[in-house]
Amino acid sequence: MRGFDLTPYRRSTVGFDRLFDLIENSRAAQGDNYPPFNIERISEDRYRVTLAVAGFRAEELDITAQQNLLQVTGRKEESSSADRAKFLHVGIANRSFERRFELADFVRVDTAGLSDGLLTIELVREVPEAMKPKKIAINGGQVVDIVANRDAA
Incomplete structure (x- = not known):
C-alpha cells in the first residue's frame, strides 16, 4: 500500500518537521500489536x-x-x-x-x-512557566508618546 506524500506540506510550513516525522514513523510502526x-x-x-x-x-x-x-x-x-x-x-x-x-x-x-x-x-x-500563555494588560486608554517623553528629559 502506498503512503500519503507529505512533501507539499513540508515545503509550506516552518517548525513542524517533528510533526511530519511522527506521522510517517507511526504509520511504519503499526506492525506488531503485542x-x-x-x-x-x-x-x-x-x-x-x-x-x-x-x-x-x-x-x-x-x-x-x-x-x-x-x-x-x-x-x-x-x-x-x-x-x-x-x-x-x-x-x-x-x-x-x-x-x-x-x-x-x-x-x-x-x-x-x-x-x-x-x-x-x-x-x-x-x-x-516561561512557555505558558500570559495575559498582557492594555494601558487604560492613554497613549504614551515615547519620543516626546525622551525629548523632555
Missing part, C-alpha cells in the same frame, strides 16, 4: 498508559524515558524444552517485546506500577 495497551487521559495534564504484560515479573520489565520517547521492554528468558513439554496448549504470549510511545513536549513519567498482570505508567505534562 503487548496490547490502553492510553487514558486522566485530566488536562495527566495521562495513563496501561500495558497487558501477563506472565512478566517486575524485574523482567524495563521502562526508559528519554526526551519525547517512552520505551517499555520486556525480556523473557528462553524456557528449556523440558519446561515446554509440560504445556498442552500455550495461549498466553510469553515472548520478549519492545513498545515505544512518542511523547509530546514537556511530558514526563511520574510513576509506574505492576499489578495483576497490568503495567501502569502515569504521565504528567508540565509546561514551564
